[in-house]
Amino acid sequence: DxxxxxxxxxxxxxxxxxxxxxxxxxxxxxxxxxxxxxxxxxxxxxxxxxxDYASMALITMAFRRSDLPAEPPGSGFLVPPVDGRGIKAATFSANKWSWTAAQDPGLFVLRTSVGRHGEDEWLRRDDAELAALSRRDLAEAVGLTAVPVDTVVTRWEGGLPxxxxxxxxxxxxxxxxxxxxxxxxxxxxxxxxxxxxxxxxxxxxxxxxxxxxxxxxxxxx
Known part of the structure; x- marks a missing residue:
């Protein structure tokens, strides 16, 4: 005051x-x-x-490049709500930010995001479920079927205005x-x-x- x-x-x-x-x-x-x-x-x-705010979760996954028949091209993609998928976007961090690739050239790091405004039911799933649905949607979208060597799920409650x-x-x-x-x-x-x-x-x-x-x-x- x-x-x-x-x-x-x-x-x-x-x-x-x-x-x-x-x-x-x-x-x-x-x-x-x-x-x-x-x-x-x-x-x-x-x-x-x-x-108003929406909540979201980021699912970060690291893959061995040697396990990928072909690395996903570009910097990622967005998923419109009408597609009805679990993820709303994917970012191919290793392609988008060179410093992530430089930290370990043998790994390909990407992340997906889950959670739209008014769709908090997705975020009530546990970390393993979020990782599984991310891998399923990635397989259908870009043919990525490899198993990640590490996965980290980060949740942001009310993080997106x-x-x-x-x-x-x-x-x-x-x-x-x-x-x-x-x-x-x-x-x-x-x-x-x-x-x-x-x-x-x-x-x-x-x-x-x-x-x-x-x-x-x-x-x-």
């Missing part, structure tokens, strides 16, 4: 300590950001409450509300894109805005 008339911000930490800052950038998922912003920016918080029609307008309303509170802004995957480049760009936007609008310590005191 604002610390008196100085234009600075007071942040109360979970351990009871308090920080005073020229500016605050809330880089958190939309539900958390909404809770933090509600006392000072209820309109922005209300907009963020409406951002959804961008329905009207999302950009919602984000614009959030930014307009926060613009009335200099030194307070937000950034993250909930606003302009979930990929790493999009998150970096949004972080830079928030940093530039903060440098332009935050009131330095001592000014106005």
């Amino acid at each position: 604002p610390a008196g008339r100085s234009g600075r911000w007071r942040v109360e930490l979970g351990d009871g300590h308090t920080l005073t800052a020229d500016a605050v950038v809330v880089a958190a998922p939309a539900p958390v950001a909404a809770r933090l912003l509600r006392p000072e920016a209820p309109a922005a918080a209300g907009e963020l409450d409406a951002v 959804q961008y329905p029609v009207g999302h950009l307008e919602r984000v614009a309303r959030v930014h307009r509300d926060l613009a009335e509170r200099p030194g307070l802004t937000v950034c993250g995957a909930a606003y302009a894109g979930v990929g790493v480049p999009a998150c970096i760009a949004d972080g830079r936007r928030a940093a530039d805005l903060t440098l332009r609008t935050a009131r330095p310590a001592g000014e106005g005191e």
